[in-house]
Amino acid sequence: MPSVPVLQGYALRLRPPETPELPTLFDWYNDPEIVAPFDRYTLDSFESFKQALGEADGDLRSLAPRFVIERIEDHRPLGFVGHYRPHPVLETVDVWYVLGVREERRKGYGKEAVGLLVDYLFHAADLTRVGATCDVENQPSMRLLEGLHFRREGTMRSALFHHGAWHDVALYGVTRSEWAEAPRSLTVTREPAP
Numbered sequence: 001m002p003s004v005p006v007l008q009g010y011a012l013r014l015r016p017p018e019t020p021e022l023p024t025l026f027d028w029y030n031d032p033e034i035v036a037p038f039d040r041y042t043l044d045s046f047e048s049f050k051q052a053l054g055e056a057d058g059d060l061r062s063l064a065p066r067f068v069i070e071r072i073e074d075h076r077p078l079g080f081v082g083h084y085r086p087h088p089v090l091e092t093v094d095v096w097y098v099l100g101v102r103e104e105r106r107k108g109y110g111k112e113a114v115g116l117l118v119d120y121l122f123h124a125a126d127l128t129r130v131g132a133t134c135d136v137e138n139q140p141s142m143r144l145l146e147g148l149h150f151r152r153e154g155t156m157r158s159a160l161f162h163h164g165a166w167h168d169v170a171l172y173g174v175t176r177s178e179w180a181e182a183p184r185s186l187t188v189t190r191e192p193a194p
């Protein structure tokens with residue numbers, strides 16, 4: 001499993017995936033209605049999912065989930081988030097995020113989880129910018145990013161093929177100084193990994 005710290009927020013913590021919950025995570029990951037209403041979807045096997053998780057450490061380009069989103073009050077896993085280097089030359093890191101339990105969406109969990117992740121990335125790495133991309137029709141994702149003071153930097157036309165058609169993709173980013181200045185309702189404390 002990826003060796004990542006535990007990030008403590010208000011309602012949520014982000015923590016490394018645990019072996020007994022991998023089938024649940026895989027079910028989310030492999031359900032196009034959960035992970036990919038606005039994204040490319042490829043069917044994966046449980047074995048390759050586990051392998052990707054095992055190999056994520058130290059691989060900046062890995063798309064494997066890095067953290068599970070756990071609700072503090074009942075320890076329920078709600079989703080997962082990741083980060084990766086999308087470009088071989090540009091020194092930026094993009095975040096991605098999925099609320100796997102659909103009935104728990106629209107309660108602010110996605111925003112809190114991504115806020116914790118971005119905060120962690122700026123603390124843990126010498127980054128000047130954190131980015132994200134999403135389909136221009138993905139309103140929940142764009143509102144989440146804008147609520148965290150990401151700026152929309154442009155639109156990549158016909159950049160993503162899914163559901164039988166090419167889609168435009170919105171490019172978002174927040175710089176280190178913007179992040180430091182943004183009003184924040186989250187306080188983040190770090191604990192050592194268990």
Ligand SMILES: CC(C)(COP(=O)(O)OP(=O)(O)OC[C@H]1O[C@@H](n2cnc3c(N)ncnc32)[C@H](O)[C@@H]1OP(=O)(O)O)[C@@H](O)C(=O)NCCC(=O)NCCS
Nearest residue numbers: 097098099105106107108109110111134140141143144147
């Ligand atoms: C994107 C996602 C993680 C958002 O999670 P969430 O927990 O519902 O998000 P939040 O409750 O924190 O809401 C964030 C913002 O999005 C808005 N939002 C959430 N769902 C919405 C919807 N269905 N339609 C319109 N706006 C929506 C919220 O109102 C909030 O905006 P506000 O702060 O201006 O009120 C979730 O919808 C998801 O997992 N989607 C599928 C995977 C995905 O598309 N991931 C992103 C890939 S780029």
